[in-house]
Amino acid sequence: MFSELKFPVPWGHVAAKAWGPLEGHPVLCLHGWLDNANTFDKLIPLLPKDYYYVAMDFSGHGLSSHRPAGSPYYFLDYVSDVRRVAAALQWRRFTVMGHSMGGSVGGMFCFLYPEMVDKLILLESLGFLLAPEDTEAWLKSKRMVIDTLLSLEAKQQAPKARSPEAALHRLLEANGHLTAEGGAILLQRGATETPAGLVYNRDMRVHMSLHLQETQESFTVERCVNLLQKIQDRVLIILAQDGLLIPHKLDSRTQFMKTLREAFESTLKEHIQLVEVPGSHFVHLNEPEVVSGIISKFLTAQNARARL
Numbered sequence: 001m002f003s004e005l006k007f008p009v010p011w012g013h014v015a016a017k018a019w020g021p022l023e024g025h026p027v028l029c030l031h032g033w034l035d036n037a038n039t040f041d042k043l044i045p046l047l048p049k050d051y052y053y054v055a056m057d058f059s060g061h062g063l064s065s066h067r068p069a070g071s072p073y074y075f076l077d078y079v080s081d082v083r084r085v086a087a088a089l090q091w092r093r094f095t096v097m098g099h100s101m102g103g104s105v106g107g108m109f110c111f112l113y114p115e116m117v118d119k120l121i122l123l124e125s126l127g128f129l130l131a132p133e134d135t136e137a138w139l140k141s142k143r144m145v146i147d148t149l150l151s152l153e154a155k156q157q158a159p160k161a162r163s164p165e166a167a168l169h170r171l172l173e174a175n176g177h178l179t180a181e182g183g184a185i186l187l188q189r190g191a192t193e194t195p196a197g198l199v200y201n202r203d204m205r206v207h208m209s210l211h212l213q214e215t216q217e218s219f220t221v222e223r224c225v226n227l228l229q230k231i232q233d234r235v236l237i238i239l240a241q242d243g244l245l246i247p248h249k250l251d252s253r254t255q256f257m258k259t260l261r262e263a264f265e266s267t268l269k270e271h272i273q274l275v276e277v278p279g280s281h282f283v284h285l286n287e288p289e290v291v292s293g294i295i296s297k298f299l300t301a302q303n304a305r306a307r308l
Contacts, residue, residue, distance in 0.1 A: 005054065007088040012065025014081055016056040019044050024052035026094035027299070028082065030102030031055065032124075034202060036062030038189040039099055043284045046292035048300055051095075056085050058105075060203035062189045072149055073206050078105045079112065086116065095299065097121040099284060100244075104128055111227045119234045121295060123284050124243045126260055127235075128224055145208045152204055159204075161196035177243070177281035185285065221259050228264075228272065235272040236298045237264065238291055240279040273298070 005016040017037050031039045037055035044053050057064040058078050067073060082105060086094065096117050098106035103125025110117045110127075120127070162170065164187075171183045171190075178186070191198040228235065239245050245261065264272050277283060277290050284291050 007085055009059075009065070009081075009084055011059075011068050014056055014059065014065070014085055015063035016054050016085065018052065018054045020049060020052045022052055024050050026089070026091050027051050027053045028086065028091075028094055028096050028106075029053055029055035030082065030096065030098035030106050031058065031061070032100030032102050034061070034206060035099070035186055036189045036201075038062070038185050039282070039285050040097075041185050041285075043288040043292060043295075046288055047296050051299065054085070054089065056081065057189070058102075060206045062201060066203040067205070070149075070153070071205075072145060072208055073203070075105070075108070079108050082106070082109045083113070092116065093118055095119045095121070097123070097295070098125060099123040100125055100281065107227075117234070119236070119298065121298065122235070122237045123291070124238070124240055124245060124281050126237065126245060126264070127228065128260065148208050149205065159199040161194055161199050163197050167191055167198040167200070175282075177286075179282075179286045182282055182285040221263050224260055225263050236295070237272060237274045238283075238294060239274065239276050240281060240283045241276055242279060243281045243283070246276075 002017045002019045005018055007014045007016065015037070029037070029040045029044070031037055036057050040053070040055045044055070047053070058081055060066050060073055064081075067077070078101075082096075093116055096106040096109060096119075098104070098121070100123070103122040104127060106120060107122065107125070107127025110120050167187060168180065168183050171187060172178055172180060175183075187198070190202065191200050261274075264274050275294055277294070279287050279290050
């Protein structure tokens with residue numbers, strides 16, 4: 001069983017759900033882009049019972065409030081959400097587990113507040129989000145952000161209502177890694193029932209957020225390695241064989257990710273555990289038993305490097 005939580009913020013609240021005893025060691029769970037806290041619904045019940053797991057909805061996602069009118073969603077805003085929730089919970093030191101974009105948010109939080117994190121678990125994430133290296137692509141993405149924000153404000157359209165079947169179909173159509181069961185779980189928190197049908201909860205401005213990574217665009221592999229060394233001995237990276245970060249699937253735009261992964265497997269191989277498992281980008285939701293044992297062993301290991 002889980003309980004619902006709400007944390008007040010200046011623009012409303014950040015919503016979350018929690019499992020386990022309050023006195024258990026805290027684990028903060030961070031979902032991916034356009035997802036919500038329900039992404040951990042099938043995984044957490046398979047993890048050690050004596051931990052206290054809190055899965056939050058980032059602003060503009062799930063049941064959390066949307067940011068104020070006129071404000072885009074910057075990557076660092078999501079990191080601030082994490083800091084606000086940790087402060088509200090009065091957590092001084094805890095474990096971070098993040099999926100996809102949530103892993104990048106968790107990684108940045110660890111770099112900024114290394115004294116607050118004891119272990120970092122990255123699911124289908126390498127801990128970084130990176131913008132295009134090509135200058136013209138960079139300029140185009142920035143112009144698109146401004147134009148899209150102004151266009152959304154000018155239209156002020158009511159959210160589109162869909163039947164439950166159509167809402168699920170649209171979600172699965174946009175994400176080929178989700179199963180129908182996984183999509184239905186995300187919709188439970190990701191949509192609200194209205195007389196006209198289901199309406200997605202997420203803020204439309206969230207769609208621009210992946211183009212707003214100013215805090216990370218100047219990262220080199222060397223800088224990434226230096227940052228990761230701040231949290232060495234406490235990192236578990238799980239990548240799915242049919243996921244988004246397998247080398248043969250990475251195109252020229254994500255060459256940086258391939259180079260970074262190679263650095264993990266060479267320079268940092270003694271400090272970071274990188275494990276490949278069968279499955280897709282949502283393996284933790286579609287087939288949680290594939291990763292639950294690996295994560296459980298990492299969570300409960302007492303030695304410094306928390307070896308598997």
